[in-house]
Amino acid sequence: MSPRRASPLSPARATGSRFAATRRSFLALAGSTAAFTALAQIRSPFVLAAPTGDRLRFFDEREAEILTQIMERMVDTGCADAPQVRDIGAVASVDALCASLDPELAGPLPLLIRAFDLGPFLFDFRFSRFTGLSDAEKDESIAGWMTSRIHLRRVAFLALRNLCFFGYYSQDEIWPLIGYAGPLL
Secondary structure, eight states: OOOOOOOTTSGGGSSSOTTOOOHHHHHHHHHHHHHHHHHHTOOOSSOOOOOSTTOOSSSOHHHHHHHHHHHHHHTOOOOTTSOOHHHHTHHHHHHHHHHHSOHHHHTTHHHHHHHHHHHHHHHSOOSSOGGGSOHHHHHHHHHHHHTOSOHHHHHHHHHHHHHHHHHHHTSTTTHHHHTOOOOOO
């Protein structure tokens, strides 16, 4: 009978292992979980104005492109006449929201977006990034985040989903599509 393998979090592996649980790694994981949970529950009663020009304030160009591709798949309405994410400034609205949030809350988002891009390689064992997948494969990758057994991955999905919905459905061009006449004031 072979010896029982120690869990990565067990005291037996606490020294000298890259998988060892330390107070610092636990607090970092807890902090990220709290930030993603807070972002997953954003219910904005206001619409932020998109930044002037094409200048992003929070995300860099690569992160904005990844977020654009994620948003395109998450808000795909199936309507041929629905405005496209790239045409309405949805990512700029998310960028403006994240730039206005407390850095402790929004700080993990660029890392999350880059992890989402590497998700097919890390979780699905595909030798491609999210941005290199076909639309059907992107949908499978997103579904993997949504239904993952890893709690932090599901919460990260909810945070991105809420940001994508906020960015897309807060745009004036979308309102007629969903039957919203706009604010009363």
